[in-house]
Amino acid sequence: MSVQHDPVQRADFDQVMVPNYAPAGFVPVRGQGSRVWDQSGRELLDFAGGIAVNALGHCHPALVKALTEQANTLWHISNVFTNEPTLRLAHKLVDATFAERVFFCNSGAEANEAAFKLARRVAHDKFGPEKCEIIAATNSFHGRTLFTVSVGGQPKYSDGFGPKIQGISHVPYNDIEALKAAVSDKTCAVVLEPIQGEGGVLPADLAYLQAARELCDKHNALLIFDEVQTGMGRTGELFAYMHYGVTPDILSSAKSLGGGFPIGAMLTTTELAKHLVAGTHGTTYGGNPLGCAVAEAVIDVVNTPAVLDGVKAKSEQFKARLRAIGEQYGVFSEVRGLGLLIGCVLSDAWLGKAKTILDAAAVEGLLVLQASPDVVRFAPSLVVEDADIEEGLARFERAVAKLVNA
Numbered sequence: 001m002s003v004q005h006d007p008v009q010r011a012d013f014d015q016v017m018v019p020n021y022a023p024a025g026f027v028p029v030r031g032q033g034s035r036v037w038d039q040s041g042r043e044l045l046d047f048a049g050g051i052a053v054n055a056l057g058h059c060h061p062a063l064v065k066a067l068t069e070q071a072n073t074l075w076h077i078s079n080v081f082t083n084e085p086t087l088r089l090a091h092k093l094v095d096a097t098f099a100e101r102v103f104f105c106n107s108g109a110e111a112n113e114a115a116f117k118l119a120r121r122v123a124h125d126k127f128g129p130e131k132c133e134i135i136a137a138t139n140s141f142h143g144r145t146l147f148t149v150s151v152g153g154q155p156k157y158s159d160g161f162g163p164k165i166q167g168i169s170h171v172p173y174n175d176i177e178a179l180k181a182a183v184s185d186k187t188c189a190v191v192l193e194p195i196q197g198e199g200g201v202l203p204a205d206l207a208y209l210q211a212a213r214e215l216c217d218k219h220n221a222l223l224i225f226d227e228v229q230t231g232m233g234r235t236g237e238l239f240a241y242m243h244y245g246v247t248p249d250i251l252s253s254a255k256s257l258g259g260g261f262p263i264g265a266m267l268t269t270t271e272l273a274k275h276l277v278a279g280t281h282g283t284t285y286g287g288n289p290l291g292c293a294v295a296e297a298v299i300d301v302v303n304t305p306a307v308l309d310g311v312k313a314k315s316e317q318f319k320a321r322l323r324a325i326g327e328q329y330g331v332f333s334e335v336r337g338l339g340l341l342i343g344c345v346l347s348d349a350w351l352g353k354a355k356t357i358l359d360a361a362a363v364e365g366l367l368v369l370q371a372s373p374d375v376v377r378f379a380p381s382l383v384v385e386d387a388d389i390e391e392g393l394a395r396f397e398r399a400v401a402k403l404v405n406a
């Protein structure tokens with residue numbers, strides 16, 4: 001029996017919420033697979049995936065089962081104790097990656113916060129306080145805490161909040177010479193997204209990541225990959241570093257890790273992890289049994305040849321159709337990305353209009369994202385059905401056709 005709730009509408013948002021978001025005019029109430037329904041009962045196909053979070057769509061049976069079983073078992077116990085779902089998930093992440101140690105938290109920003117603090121702590125312990133500089137990329141995004149906006153390369157997110165965290169510099173992405181010029185013996189870490197997600201779905205060049213690895217090794221700096229958006233199967237490999245064959249020292253994960261349940265993780269080696277001794281870092285909810293139980297189910301489903309190969313095949317299906325739409329209507333200059341993180345770069349005539357396109361798509365019954373005002377981004381479920389891809393892209397084409405012919 002469902003509980004009777006007081007009725008609420010989109011207009012309530014403007015009455016009771018802090019206005020830091022500008023949500024769509026309709027309110028989704030239910031989701032199943034790659035579909036959601038709003039309050040009026042209207043059905044929409046979801047290629048936004050909750051911003052690359054719903055890796056297995058909505059209400060995937062394996063995740064519902066893991067969550068409800070855990071909900072009937074143990075919700076929260078704190079890190080004064082450990083718990084079984086945490087230990088099982090950590091084992092699975094360690095078995096599947098370069099990492100030997102895991103720190104759990106609740107979001108991507110917190111995973112990066114832990115990564116940056118670890119990098120500084122390691123450098124401080126081994127080389128002294130001078131070695132504290134972090135090199136990051138222009139246009140990068142690493143979260144919204146003060147440390148992570150300071151490291152992120154988008155001043156619109158970091159300006160106007162008082163003094164920023166010091167010792168951070170930004171270099172143009174994919175520019176090897178600029179990175180070479182910036183890294184020194186004072187560098188404690190280089191932080192990169194293997195594909196810049198929020199910045200416009202811009203993949204790193206292989207040579208760039210290789211150069212970053214070499215420079216870090218030469219200067220005793222740590223290489224941090226922010227895989228919050230690119231991880232957990234999104235690119236067709238469990239993590240994007242596997243696609244490139246360049247291994248970081250520290251990796252941050254969140255978003256798809258929980259498939260819609262909040263969880264983040266920082267992965268690293270034993271050698272580095274030992275610098276975060278008991279008491280140096282922590283968070284109340286980190287390693288929460290509910291989140292870890294769901295994430296365990298996510299990794300069990302995602303880290304299989306069937307799902308990862310499926311991502312690669314679906315990627316081709318998306319890209320072929322999107323390139324055809326781009327050519328027919330002259331809206332895209334490029335369709336890029338890896339796996340099911342796809343960015344359609346708008347042509348000159350459409351620059352700045354990504355929001356217009358995603359609003360038009362919603363009218364046709366399709367949820368998509370933007371990544372900067374110049375890129376339309378697709379981050380659907382990794383198990384989106386082929387028929388849903390066709391139907392969703394037909395809706396997308398209708399939206400584009402209407403805009404072009406308007």
Ligand SMILES: *Cc1c(COP(=O)(O)O)cnc(C)c1O
Binds near residue numbers: 197
């Ligand atoms: C979304 C994102 C973050 C921040 O994650 P939150 O869970 O919103 O804190 C950090 N880095 C990247 C690359 C992201 O895409």
